[in-house]
Amino acid sequence: MTDNRVPPDDAxxxxxxxxxxxxxxxxxxxxxxxxxxxxxxxTGPGKGKSSSAFGMILRCIAHGMPCAVVQFIKGAMATxxxxxxxxxxxxxxxxxxxxxxxxxxxxxxxxxxxxxxxGWEKAMEMIRDPRNRMVLLDEINIALRxxxxxxxxxxxxxxxxxxxxxxxVLTGRNARAELIELADLVTEMQxxxxxxxxxxxxxxxxxx
Numbered sequence: 786m787t788d789n790r791v792p793p794d795d796a797x798x799x800x801x802x803x804x805x806x807x808x809x810x811x812x813x814x815x816x817x818x819x820x821x822x823x824x825x826x827x828t829g830p831g832k833g834k835s836s837s838a839f840g841m842i843l844r845c846i847a848h849g850m851p852c853a854v855v856q857f858i859k860g861a862m863a864t865x866x867x868x869x870x871x872x873x874x875x876x877x878x879x880x881x882x883x884x885x886x887x888x889x890x891x892x893x894x895x896x897x898x899x900x901x902x903x904g905w906e907k908a909m910e911m912i913r914d915p916r917n918r919m920v921l922l923d924e925i926n927i928a929l930r931x932x933x934x935x936x937x938x939x940x941x942x943x944x945x946x947x948x949x950x951x952x953x954v955l956t957g958r959n960a961r962a963e964l965i966e967l968a969d970l971v972t973e974m975q976x977x978x979x980x981x982x983x984x985x986x987x988x989x990x991x992x993x
Contacts, residue, residue, distance in 0.1 A: 822918075822951040823969040824943055828926055828960035831974030832992075838921050838954045839866045846870075846877050850918040853911040857904045858884040858924035858957075864993045879917075881907050884924070901933035912947055919952040926957025929964065936961045943967060 825841075827834040845852040854870065859882065870878045883904030904925070911920045928934050940963050947953060955964065965971050987993060 820950075821969075822947065822949055822953070824947070824967055825952065825954045826926075826960050826964055826968040826971045827954065827956045827974065828958055828965075828971070829973035829975055830958055831976045832979065833974045834956040834958070835866075835923050837972070838923065838956050841952075841954060842870070842878060842919065842921055845919045846874050849877070851877055851916045852919040852921070853879040853914070853917050854881065854921045854923060855904055855908045855911060855925075856880075856882045856884055856923040857901060857928045862993065865990060879911065881911070883907055897931070898933045901928040904928070905934050905939070909942060909946075912942075912951060912953060915948055915951075917951060919954065921954045922956070924957045925955050926960045926964070928957075929961050930957070930959045936963050940964060940967050 825838075827838055839854075842852050842854060854867075856867075867880055867882065870880050881904075884900055904922075905928075908920065908922050908925070911917055925934070925939075929936050929939065943953060944967060955968075960971070981987070
């Protein structure tokens with residue numbers, strides 16, 4: 786039988802250490818009083834960029850905050866997040882799938898550029914709408930990487946026209962340097978292991 790009792794001196798040292806940490810943390814938090822709409826970038830080769838962004842959308846919904854999603858690359862393929870949001874939360878989250886599938890599927894440059902342009906027009910509409918507290922631009926980094934959209938135009942719009950309290954989340958690998966420079970929060974997902982390399986296909990509930 787394991788003895789889980791802690792010697793009194795160890796317990797006192799632990800309590801003192803945690804008290805110091807809490808005091809420092811409280812001082813730090815007291816200094817953070819500003820609030821603003823953030824530009825958030827999820828990029829990198831690892832899995833989880835869109836998944837994390839959709840988690841933020843669900844947080845907005847839980848707080849009763851209207852939001853919107855504009856998908857740039859993913860097309861007709863059904864995804865769990867779209868089914869959930871459209872079926873149960875359409876009153877709080879407007880969902881627009883503007884892409885026509887991955888670029889290697891369409892194989893049509895003019896068509897891909899037109900779809901990206903339509904997606905960006907819809908994105909600007911959703912961002913300008915003062916009702917939306919968060920707008921997710923899913924896989925827009927891919928459209929920017931392939932120059933389907935002008936990164937200077939996107940950066941200028943986010944910098945100059947985004948409402949002050951609206952959060953905008955941009956996902957996709959290979960985020961452009963200009964976008965990273967503009968952003969308030971940037972997270973890069975890295976690959977450690979991925980089942981695809983072992984011959985395991987994308988599966989519902991994990992990948993889509």
